[in-house]
Amino acid sequence: MEQNNGDDDLNNRTKHHRRPITMRTKFAGSLSLANIILIATIILYHCEIGASDEHDHLYSSNDEVVLWMNTVGPFHNRQETYSYYTLPFCKGPKKGISHHHETLGERLQGVELEFSQLDIQFKVNVDKTKFCEVKLTKFDVQSFEYAIRNYYYYQMYIDDLPITGSVGDLEETDKNGPVYIYTHKKFDIGFNGNRIVDVNMTSQQKVKLELGSTLEFSYEVNWRPSNVKFEDRFDKYLDPNFFQHRIHWFSIFNSFMMVIFLVGLVTMILMRTLRKDYARYNRDEEMDDMDRDLGDEYGWKQVHGDVFRPPAYPMLFTIMIGTGWHIATVTFLVICFQIMGDLYTSRGSMLSTSIFAYAATAPVNGYFGGSLYARFGGRRWIKQMFLSAFALPTMVCGTAFFINFISIYYHASRAIEFTTMLAVVSIILFIILPLTLVGTVLGRNISGHPDNPCRVNAVPRPIPEKKWFMEPSIIVMMGGILPFGSIFIEMYFIFTSFWAYHKIYYVYGFMMLVFLILTAVTACVTIVCTYFLLNAEDYRWQWTSFMAGASTAGYVYLYSFYYFFFKTKMYGLFQTVFYFGNMALFSAVLGIMCGTFGYVGTRAFVRKIYSTVKID
Template sequence: MMLKMVGTVLGVLLLISSLRVEADGSDHKSKERDHVPLYANKVGPFHNPSETYRYYDMPFCSPDHVTEKREALGEVLNGDRLVSAPYELNFRVDKQGETLCKKKLLKEDVSKLRDAISKDYYFQMYYDDLPVWGFVGKVDRENKLDPSDFKYLLFKHIHFDILYNDDRVIEISVQSDPNSAVDITEDRDIVVEFSYSVKWKETEIPFEKRMEKYSKSSSMPHHLEIHWFSIINSCVTVLLLTGFLATILMRVLKNDFIKYSHDEESADDQEESGWKYIHGDVFRFPKHKSLFSAVLGSGTQLLALAIFIFLLALVGVFYPYNRGALFTALVVIYALTSGIAGYTATSMYLQFEGTNWVRNLLLTGCLFCGPLFLTFCFLNTVAIAYSATAALPFGTILVILLIWTLVTSPLLVLGGIAGKNSRAEFQAPCRTTKYPREIPQLPWYRGTIPQMAMAGFLPFSAIYIELYYIFASVWGHRIYTIYSILFIVFIILIIVTAFITVALTYFQLAVEDHEWWWRSVLCGGSTGVFIFSYCLYYYYARSDMSGFMQTSFFFGYMACICYGFFLMLGTVGFRASLLFVRHIYRSIKCE
């Protein structure tokens, strides 16, 4: 059953990887004077990437008939709302000082534009699937300290530079003319004549490499040096941790095994090595076994989701400005991997001798989706109140609900049924006693929270340098394209999490604390808490984001992402600890 699920997901991955965003379904080839449409996307404050609005929410020139471009699911989730722009950029046709329109701006319009300029509003357009940006205007401070003395200038003329190779568009850029700007500092009605110009230039850049321009920033030597420094730092951390763990296994455990094999009757020796002393309790099933199984099911699904996303990234699906491809892949793959969650959770729950596997399956389905859905409802309400493009249309919400109803839920149930029919028994090398042994009084630093702090710090230190580039890409305007380095960092994160959790599990058992099940999950997932702490640092110290909407979106969705990391890495920590505990207790003779 599991092989069929994985095979289905891989088949969909191949389908997604074969898709590319095409301009109006064409092959991007044009003849001289052919009409190539320019689509206006959105406007918004430059420092608030989530707070974007429809292009014509601003008093710009608009065509007689505004045509909306049909968008895929991922584009809508990304906040894209493409509409036809009034600019005529016919293929290889130069224009000089072409009048766009004469527009009368009322006081309300002037006030709106002035507020937009003060917040560094930018606009985004797409021409032949190539993104282009420009600013609405600028604030002329002229060495004045008092904001009331600033001048607010509205750009009324923009110039398009377009490069072409044979019959295809290669590159486009826009420049605003600061010498052709209108002073809108005062609240008064004005008439503005908007204009534009177009200059076509031939280039030798091939069509296949036209997207490389957008990925240069992340692959510059300076940035590559920092990326590789991050990997070297992480590798050193892994090597040190591996050596530390090897020392434990080679010296401490080897000495313990020798003691047990030569003098198993000695009570003193048993007292010295506490982990042998609690062999009758170490495989006692954890409390709240239904919740524990649901955590493992959801964590396993999220781990599979991350691996499949990396596979798509490594084959080049998420090239720069492949609009919405990442969001589409996340929705589709999460729906298809729900069977993995159902199978893992139900199988583990029944191994724990649970009886109500249906309730456990419902808990598994809601454990991650529930908080995510509640967060989405709140943030979507905020976006509606702001009239932002981040507010999803009713049709898109209906599509997501249909995917959850017709794909996610049935696969979750099928996975649960497969897990129930597998009838696997929990493999415990030692028999569990009837009554649990009392855990001795332990010092404060062996408590759950101090252990979580120790467990989360090392994995976080291995990835924190790379986190800045990821945050700058997701919550800024930088482009991240070096997925091979990111995948290496992800593998290092998994390894470090597994190693540190195993080490802390051994220390816990050595002091005769047999309640290691939940501790291994909490210690493994504690990196998610550190990542959320980094979110606080990034928002207040490294970014210029502001406003209630942007703050809500940043912390709301980052809390969901960090929660997902907690589930995923918690599952990794438990699985590694379970393998370790089984190994050491299988290597000794337990009565």
């Protein structure tokens, strides 16, 4: 009986006033900021990506082809992985490279490539050859049996092409009966010219696990010419039937129509309403003081002296806004890199690119957060700069540090080594922090001067009572529903590719559309919410607009619970902690970004309406 490797087989088996600044100064400052980001991004991106390939994928006849053994773990717990040789497998007789030098992204993702010591040469067939044997002890039998009963699969790489296979098999008629292990690996490798374009592996020769018996492990290699082009060799691992299903297309179209509807609705309602407001306020201007006192004044104009008052906790607020701009910039860049470069074909490339894009674009955080803090009149700008630089890295590292304890306890490959931690800390201290300082200085000098269209009163205006559904807390809870609805379907595809059935997410064009749709929907919703809030003469719009957009994250996190219990078969402490810890982090990052979308759109709206009305 034979067992072909692959995820499908495994799945089937398991189921104030502004100081004047010249345009030249603005342009020069903006240009310098753009140059810093561009140069840093190019250098860091090329350094990282260039270092990720161990060779140029070109071979001559008889050249050594390395089979790297990666990790092994339960099929349903995709992130619970262990080094391949934690199971009592044995290595081949060939000596040579003992360990692959992983990139930063690979190390953080738990990639542990070790040389299999099997002799494979380019275009050289190998008949069935025994390469080692293992005499089973009680511990060996227990280890293999546990792995097989929990549907452990392993992963290998040849020329950066992944190969998967299961450790063993169970009796089809008796799942509690004896277990069998596969001892023979048959490799079928396709080549096109001097490049490897296809790799398949078939697991054969089932042997019953018995104490004291000897397992003889063998392999064979067959080379065959292939018409597959090198640039297309990864297509076999993609699943267009899943990701390009008509439901996916329909969800994108549905979300796009939601944007058109919302933008039109916001424009129509607000313009008609604002036109009436402007007409009423103009009539008020023509009244004398006595008529105006007898009149019933109400609406958003009444809070013009407080609407541009700095929010509560201005330092925290500006940290969130600066971080949100930073996250949005990194998200946009990484999606663009994915569309242009197909980073999903290289191990750890997306994570590495995200880290270095985040480091290279750190001036964005300093610029927007620092300039906003200066406009609010903040004086402790150095403290604000430090907190902005460290806020998100501290959140990420704190979550990773907690999960790392569980990984170490389980001896999982996800355990982060000290040298990797040191590398991340070095990036934060020596790249992110200095670049954040540069951005902060530029932001304070270029756009850090108050330019509000209305003066701020010295004494805050009391906030009148209003209906319960106009309270900021209710607005915040309702503000995230439509933005979540616009990304709901895409969340399913992203979750499935990352958490569930070993599918590779590659439709980053869809992701870019969803990203833009999310931006537009969030801005539209928060603008409407803010208009009604101001009309109720409540000027606390800054935090309300931010939190209304950020509440999308709460719905995403609630959805992650549904997905865990009803769409996956995950189990165990490690996978549960890893899942909910990372989903909490993902939701927090998404919330900060969406909150920034809400505030930025709302601020533009508020400035517009108060700059076009006559105010005494």
